Amino acid sequence: MSLESELETTGAAGSVLPAPGERPPHITVRDLTMAFGSFVVMRDLNFVVRRGDIFVIMGGSGCGKSTLLKHLLGLIEPARGEIFYDGFNFTRADADERERMLRRFGVLYQRGALWSSMTLAENVGLPLGEFTDLTPAQIREVACLKLALVGLKGFEDYYPSDISGGMQKRAALARAMALDPEILFFDEPSAGLDPISSRLLDELILELRQSLGATIVIVTHELPSIFTVADNSIFLDTETRTAIAGGDPKELLAHSTNPTVRKFLTRGEGGTTLQNG
Amino acid sequence: MRESTASMSVSRPPDSSLVIELSGDWQLSRTLPSPVPAEREIAAGPKPAKVRLDGRRLGHWDSGLLIFIDAIATVCRTQQVELDLSLLPSGVARLIQLAEAVPERKGARAEKRKAPFLERVGVGALSAWSVAQGFVGLVGEITIAFSKIIRGTARYRRVDVLEMVQDCGANALGIVTLISFLVGVILAFMGAVQLQQFGASIYVADLVAIGIVREMGAMMTGIIMAGRTGASFAAQLGTMKVTEEIDALTTMGISPVEFLVMPRFIALVLMMPLLCLYSDLLGIAGGAAVGATMLGIPLKLYYQETVAAITLTQLFGGLFKATSYGALVALAGCVSGMQCGASASAVGDATTRAVVSGIVLIVAACGLFAVVFNVLGI
Ligand SMILES: Nc1ncnc2c1ncn2[C@@H]1O[C@H](COP(=O)(O)OP(=O)(O)OP(=O)(O)O)[C@@H](O)[C@H]1O
């Protein structure tokens, strides 16, 4: 089912989303090389994420997906190359400009990274308190709503240490959505969730894109989720230390001839066996 | 099956292969034969066409056997000799194949070699330099954050400041009481032994008052706070670094220096003079206790002598020192925390570094103040 007809059937009246081909570029990565000291993680990455896309970063464990996300967020400086948002050079921007751009982002970290000295409601409410003029009562209302969206109604006054790992993940998701950001970065959102919550999460992601018109960048290994939500993707390869494929994962599965990509997208079943891998 | 000790024998049958025969129970909890003789045989003797491992007489086995076979397999790979696993129990052969299936990633293994002396000195100097840079950078950021606080544009929670004030003010009173009183007692005691000899025991009051108010009060509170609060700052910030909570603040557009460092810095700098004043009082009380009980000086007289001995300048000099020590301890704690690596042991290192550098800074500053105050004639 194509994206357009999907929008039709779910009846997104007044959706802000143009057709995939007409969407302007939102994030542009040019010649990005990432390194820790002399250890090169990935070299020469080039890709474009279009406004309103759900973009998936794929690749084996330890290939540098989280590292790529941290580069996109400016937490690590690139060894070489540049990152643009809406054509604006993020890598060369000064601290104030960066801070202004960061405010339009929402981030879900791989390990949650909830502020452990605050309750869930305070975690979600902190950005609202800092960047909006809402009253404390309104902030609490919004925080409760966001927590309810991720299935955590009633847990507003729990501390992060008092809830399970999967619940922390969902609370962190609520925090990432607090300011209705333009771009959402999710690092393995469904790791640690049960299959049903994981599917609900996919629906939530699609809903976020439609209602907010948000661009969403996701790091994930979850194949069903990749095929459900992604419009576009990049595949990072550990062996060659660079991107070896990109595009709609469904297309990749249908047409890619690269054995590594095929093996990944078919869980190693359609490709070579373990011994000669 | 009867338990039997593990043994290994190497033989060269006429077909130019090399047979390593394994027998008995190969378990980690027992003493196992070393693979070295077999390895040497493969590498040193005439090159065999193939190495065959014969495990038909093996009893129980666990990882102990796998380690042995892995060592042999490694030698075979480097010598390019074929390894025949067909006579081993089938489980062993499968596990070995699994371990060999994914080739080792080049460059992934951290090199463990002892660096030469000069290199270690260089690396040490560079890391000390980066710590110093971090320190200066943080001082700069704190200055900027200060100006933002004055303009009312800084992002931090007032309640955090209050919590920190309670933590490094009220909650520290117990330990400050104990240490200060004891230091007063010790000072008075040591002075008394000497002064009694020529009947000048009343001057114990002067000794204690000046010693405590000028130096010891500020120094003792500084060192207590370095061990107590500086360490806890480093541990808190370091843990937040490990769990990516600091990254989460940054990407939210909230400066960690404004949000986390400033409340801690302000709280400690505000509390230090108060703690120091309190410590001065208790130190003098400690001296008075010795004076009253051991030397028989009436408390009223001791009080008058003390008041006559200290000047307001000395008192404020001491409080000023304490405030500076507080700033240094807060800086040392926060810099160590913010520069923490990404593991639990890194948090431990950061805490140690916070305490050590805090105390070193206090002592260095104390020396500097001694010279400056001397020049200024205070
Ligand atoms: N701070 C660091 N210093 C040095 N090397 C690092 C650092 N962080 C990550 N690495 C290395 O970079 C590589 C990529 O790590 P990264 O966390 O990005 O992997 P990943 O693709 O997110 O894996 P996973 O799917 O398991 O989360 C790894 O080989 C890791 O050892």
Ligand SMILES: [Mg+2]
């Ligand atoms: Mg990762």
